[in-house]
Amino acid sequence: MTTTRYLTRAAVLAAIALTASACGQGSGGSAPAGGGGESGGSGGSDSYTVAFVPKLQGVPYFEAMNTGGEAACEELGCEWLYQGPVEADAAAQSDIVRSFIQQGVDALVVAPNDPDSIAPLLQQAADAGIAVATSDTDAPGSAREVFVSQASTQGIGEGLTDALLEGMGGSGQYAIVSCGETAQNLNAWIEVQREYTASEYPDAEIVDVVYAGEDQARATQLATDLLNANPELTGLVGECTSSAPGVAQAVRDAGRIGEVSTVGLGTPQSMLPYLEDGSSSAAILWDVEALGYLTAYAGVQLASGEGFGDISAVTDQVPDATYDKAEQTLLLGPPLRITADNAGDYDY
Secondary structure, X not given: OOHHHHOOOOHHHHHOOOOOOOOOOOOOXXXXXXXXXXXXXXXXXXXXXXXXXXXXXXXXXXXXXXHHHHHHHHHHOOEEEXXXXXXXXXXXXXXXXXXXXXXXXXXXXXXXXXXXHHXXXXXXXXXXXXXXXXXXXXXXXXXXXXXXXXXXXXXXXXXXHHHHHHHOOOOEEEEEEEOOOOOHHHHHHHHHHHHHHHHHOOOEEEEEEEEOOOOHHHHHHHHHHHHHHOOOEEEEEEOOOOHHHHHHHHHHHXXXXXOOEEEEOOXXXXXXXXXXXXXXXXXXXXXXXXXXXXXXXXXXXXXXXXXXXXXXXXXXXXXXXXXEOOOOEEEOOOXXXXXXXXXXXXXX
16 A cells, blocks of 8 residues: 555544644745744644654655655644754754744654653653654653654564564574664664564574664664674664665675575665565565654644544544553554565655
8 A cells, every 4th residue: 555545535634623724834844933833833823833853854764754744734734844953963853852842833743862862852842831742763751742653662573573584594693783872762672672582583693783873874884894793694684764775785785695684674665676686575664654644643632632532533544543541652553564565655
């Protein structure tokens, strides 16, 4: 199923028209200088301003989230503001968050590079009367009112492990090339991979975890170093959308396609060449545009005070979405396994 099927219906607009009545425009990658709040939306006093601060702006993954958020606001009557750091830098991200707080947006959603450093700013936003959420990666214990999660931690970690070990024949040594050392979601997935590998694949082991930031070239170099330092290595995992193609490129460059299996959390179009030549056997991901759509929806629900007691308004667009009240988590649905056969179904 292509992502556009999630983004074309108007069911959500009818369901929450009482709380969001006018259509705003996305920022196209930068926040405007004007304020948010009730007077800041382009659609008038009932148009909520939802600001999303990704880990990193300009990469296909977060640009796809931006596309989904813009599409949602076209239907929901919100104004979507999108701005992130040009490098995966916690301090730069914090500066952008402060800017949105000063503007007085109605809802602020962040994908934290560093949950600990962002938590005080989320509290500051909440104290200023701004609805606060996280998306893609969480800041547990912070003031956020909901975490918009792409898929369950267990599902992602197990999906990565199963896909890799299938290619490795169920045994052998593998390493993980992750991104940010402090990213809560990546570290949680790695922990699942450690436990699941030990329990379900006793003849396999993780021999190293290294961190490339959000830099694909660095991921390729680190993966190359791992292959050179560990002659017995037969598997690599790219733990984010920059390291997934990075590890596959390292195997391609080393001429070891068929000898070393790779999987990763890669976007479909970035992974397609590697899936086609066998340097990657699968990517584990989710519908990223739908995650952006769900993020904008969450912002409007929080800003309007509606909450998530009834999420039927969004399930036409995101049919597998569920809300866990105890965990304060709005879940997109199960992860997807992307292969050479279905990668072309997605345009990002």
